Amino acid sequence: MPSPEQILKQYWGYNSFRPLQEEIINSILDNRDTLALLPTGGGKSLCFQVPALLKDGFCMVISPLIALMQDQVSRLKHLDIPAACIHSGMHYYDVRRTLDNAMHGAYKLLYISPERLQTTLFREYMTEFDVSMIAVDEAHCISQWGHDFRPDYLKIASAREVFPNAPILALTATATTDVRQDIVKQLQFQDPAVFKQSFARDNIFYSINYSENKNADTLNSIHKKNCSIIYTRSRKQTEAIGNYLEQSGMETAVYHAGLSKEKREDAQEQWMTNRAPVMVATTAFGMGIDKPDVRMVLHYDAPEHLEAYYQEAGRAGRDGATSLAVAFYNSADIKRLHDSIALQFPPEAYLRQVYQAVVEYLQIPIGTEPDKYYPFDLFDFCRKFSLQANQAIHALKLLEREELWTLSESVYSPATVQFIVDRHILDDLDKVNPELGYVTIGLLRMYNTIFHFPTSVRESAIAKQLKMKQEEVVQSLEQLNRMGIVAYNKPGEGPQMFFHHYRVDSRHLIIDLNRIHILRKRHEARTEAMIDFLENTSVCRERILLSYFGEKPQKDCGHCDVCRDKQAVNFNHKELWNELLNKIKQTGNTTVKELVTPYPAAMKADMLALIRNMLDEGIVFLEKGELYFTPDKNVQKRFLAKAQSRKG
Secondary structure, eight states, X not given: OOOXXXXXXXXXXXXXXXXTHHHHHHHHHTTOOEEEEOOTTSOTTHHHHHHHHHSXXXXXXXXXXXXXXXXXXXXXXXXXXXXXXXXXXXXXXXXXXXXXXXXXXXXXXXEEOGGGGGSHHHHHHHTTOOEEEEEETTGGGGOTTSSSOOGGGGGGGGHHHHOTTOOEEEEESOOOHHHHHHHHHHTTOSSOEEEEOOOOOTTEEEEEEEOSOHHHHHHHHOOTTSOEEEEESOHHHHHHHHHHHHHTTOOEEEEOTTSOHHHHHHHHHHHHTTSSOEEEEETTTTTTOOOTTOOEEEESSOOSSHHHHHHHHTTXXXXXXXXXXXXXXXXXXXXXXXHHHHHHSOOHHHHHHHHHHHHHHTTOOTTOXXXXXXXXXXXXXXXXXXXXXXXXXXXXXXXHHTTSEEEOGGGSSOOEEEEOSOHHHHXXXXXXXXXXXXXXXXXXXXXXXXXXXXEEOOHHHHHHHHTOOHHHHHHHHHHHHHTTSEEEEOOSSOOEEEEOSOOOOGGGOOOOHHHHHHHHHHHHHHHHHHHHHHHOSSSOHHHHHHHHTTOOOOSXXXXXXHHHHHHGGGOOHHHHHHHHHHHHHHHSSBOHHHHHTTSOHHHHHHHHHHHHHHHHHTSEEEETTEEEEOOOHHHHHHHHHHHXXXXX
16 A cells, blocks of 8 residues: 555655644544644645545545535546535536445545535435545534534534444644534544644734725735735625726736636636736635735734634745735724624524514424425515514524524525626617516616626515516526626525424524523624734734634744834844845835835834845845845845944
């Protein structure tokens, strides 16, 4: 049998593993349950892909995101590794064919969602599978004390009854001590091997900035040739910032779930090939994408908690080169974070009100048996019962945690439409095809943003407004999409609610209020930790992050804005000289403003003097407003000697 190193070289072309990868792989090959905590960019996927190729049978990978599964399967196939995934966007016959193939040993890795484990069809096939190991990606989702709990993750342990000899590998990049303990408990690990890499990232410069003009500050922070990711909180904001940067001369791509699959793939391809070095995206972008040369991750809005901030910031500098993690915040962000506590944990009376509204909306009589699917249109539901969508969503999710129901992903991702032609073409369409013209006019009247960016639509609402059947509206939108008039992004399946329990009167509904109270307290603590991190001006930022994740840092990092402010008065001339030159060499060319922006204000006068001296001595030269490096070592040595003597 080949060794893990031989498999690594054969398929991935690497000569050696990253820290802890080999130890984790050997633990799984010894059939030992294993918990692996590797920071973003630590190479978690190889920890189950390599042993999957060394073991008989196949590895069942449980992953929470469809895009993440599809991306990994695509890359494995490119390496000639047989792999497949099953997700909610697939047709029944495709699912069945994939399961048949898995049963007959066609794959080495099969990716599924945790919800899939509980379906009748999957459980019928599962007993015939030859599963060598189970990998649980994003394992923090299994902990109700974590930041991204998913109830169906709790049922993963039931697979142990079917595959008692298959070891489980749980992987995560963001887990506090409590969450780690909960993962071990929920997956029923017995004497697990635990591998934990430090959360320290020596090459990332953390910088938090108060901003009342985020657009201008974002534009001033990014380098037009450097690979960057800008994270925003909403699809609408993503489009708006992308347009602003494009108009300012930046080659920019935009990525969010409201775009069609083709547009998302095109945006990702432009960014991966550096044709559009700046990516503006919602926070799911970047999971599972192995792009080592991201020089900056910028949070346009304050993240919800430190777990999210660390995971997203860690997508910068995977190649080990110096990179920036910049975040902006203002008073509106702080208020939003404070308000999130009441929003995400509404009072008991509201939870019962939402439950009653759900059963009335679905017309489920008291005593109806459980385990049935119902179509569920979130926005129609909120309209009929006069509920604010944002608050109702959190109530639905809390009740989902109570295992009353499961909501499909498409509940939160309605169809989107955007016109991609000029207005005069629509005028011509009305003359050539009055039926389609009627639909386009109706869309324009109902959705005033539909020309500017992908806009969430409800086919049922359009049908009601236009006095058409919903099927006719869908057919019209599909035809307009084929004609290149609109970009119509339709979820793979209709939004559904899977009802788990016998329907009861809302007054008699049992809700674990004590558990919800504990969850609220933990959310409050995470929120306060995020706010303290943003407003902190005295404690090393990496020290705060490491302490939050259960490490005991011995010293300040020296590479965050707080540390730099402390060092500004007495900085090391030689170190700063080397740092500036390295940055100029890495970028190829840069402006003075882009070079000094990440540093504390107290250092900028000295830095400008240093750059002037570099220019005088010929270390760098200025052309059309940009600095270029002079690769003459003798010039460098003479300059450094003079600079040090001047300092002395």
